[in-house]
Amino acid sequence: MSETSLAGQVPAAATHGAETGAMAPHDLPLFELLDVEKRFTITRPTGFLKREKRSLAALDGVRLTVRRGASIALVGESGSGKSTLLRVLLGLAEPSDGKALYCGQPVNEMRARDRDFARSVAMIYQDARASLDPRMTVKALIAEPLMHFGLCGRDEVDDRVRALLARVGLPGDIAARYPAALSGGQVRRVAIARALASEPTVLIADEAVSGLDVSTQAQLLNLLRRLKREMGLTLLFITHDLGVASYLCEEIAIMYLGRIVETGPTGAVLSAPAHPYSLALRRAAPEFFAPITDPLEGEIPSPLDLPKGCRFATRCAFVEEDCRADEPVLAPIARGRSVACRHPLHEAERSAFSSGVPSPAPPDRPATGGAELSA
């Protein structure tokens, strides 16, 4: 994800349009998040009749670029802000600060302007069953986007629905049924078919295969991979399963407490994680015939009282004094790879994880450049 680092060099979002004006529109990244922040205000009682208003940052300076045709996995614990990031991308939530751009235009404006954004960005929900109206048949559900976006005439609907069902590997006679009569795997397929009905260019999937049995999961993963290849879809896949991420996506972005802490090609990041959190996630994934060596200790801290300095410092196995001083920013460490850590891991540290006394930071790290980059 080389653009991730490029985005950091754009000084201000306002000049963005002028700078990219020379580019052909299809060279623009599909989605661009520039230091996006999303804050929620919460009130909590602090005593009798006393309330305190505090703001909670669900997203805190997220920078992400989605190229056309890319496939990106967003990985992170519960509460790391994945779903909020998704809502910002889809234009369902407005960022409190920073910019969310779609083809160089703010997402909210694109959504408000016409149906084109809604048509080209499709969403598969984690809870597929709840995302389908229980009073509509499968045919009506899939026909809804077809008719809404005017993609086919009334007489073609039957054929199109049939073709879409076939595409996700469902028989045509399922069209007359209601979602309640379908199995979990079938419902997911229907949700995928419905998402594909609008002929999208971007497919955003929120835990689209979690909670299914292994063989169904495998079928759906194969299906998504095939669709990505055949239809040239851009895929943004939210998951907490590293295996799923590595199977489906070429790039990975690891989130922790509202920030992206590491990005890069999936293979490189997972085989040689540079951020201690990525390493911890990698270690926490169960493998065949092996005990989980180093489960990540403790809970994710509350975003209400963030630890000072690096937000992972409280749980980090490699924590050093200067980690608690101020916050590291996402900075490039190798081709296409960026990490937000003051002391990125080296091979020696990774292998000696449990005993490791980490070596000092490499001198070429931009350790103080963070002030103007971070939000």
Next chain:
Amino acid sequence: MAVTDMSLDPSVVPAENTKNAARKPRRRSVFLRRPFFSLALLVALGFVLCAVFAPFIAPYDPTAQSIEAMMQPPGGEHLLGTDSFGKDILSRIIFGARYALTIGIVAVLIGAGGGLVLGVAAGLSAGWLEWALMRLIDSILALPSLILAIAVIAILGQGVDKVILAVGISLIGPFSRTVRSDVLQVKAQLFIEAAHLMSIPRLTVIRRHILPNVFFPLLVQITVRISEAILVSSSLSFLGIGVSPPTPDWGLMIAEGRGFVSFAPWMSGMPGMALAILLVALAIVGDAVREEFDPKLKRAQ
């Protein structure tokens, strides 16, 4: 997640699944699965038939008085006895079914219509409008339906049409409360957000996704509340402020027999029994309808 494409070709397995599902034996009919429902439905239908064909079924004119046949006990010429004016109780019960069912059904429809409008508006609006609507619903709910109906009767005066209106208005409160909670529940569902994500206009979302999901629970509510409407209307008649005598209304008949209950218990007992049987039958039918048509309960079976 190393999976070969061949062994798990996505097009193979679900096709087999659905074939199996299609071969699954059909569910047994509702009437066999729910014998009490069938019985209750038969009873309720019996009342409906009595109401529709009352002039052909009833052995006597319900308002004809006869001095020779005063307060005869059940049996003999008058199957359920006669009242203090010598009117045939069976005929009056049969004609009374007309009033009970008409008042019950029309009043519930008025209540459901008003409740649907108020509830949907309150569920979808925001800000001061929602506040105003909710206070309106609260004020209707603050009074028990019987008290509210009495208040409306006091304004409108007596008569069958007035009773219908009074009972209907008194039911708007409970209906709008359930409709509003249904709307709020549906509004928060993921498929509404999904529709919003597709940029489907708000009014279309309401018409296509919210209303159908609110309407079916409302139908169930209607069947359940018919009995409540009949009970309230009978109570009004019993209190002497509903329909005016000599209309053959059950509540009125119970009230008329009240003074003679120690030596002619059938005068109040027979219409009371008719009322009880109809209400129990309607309640059973309503419960069964709710269990059959609620998609959540259905999935659990």
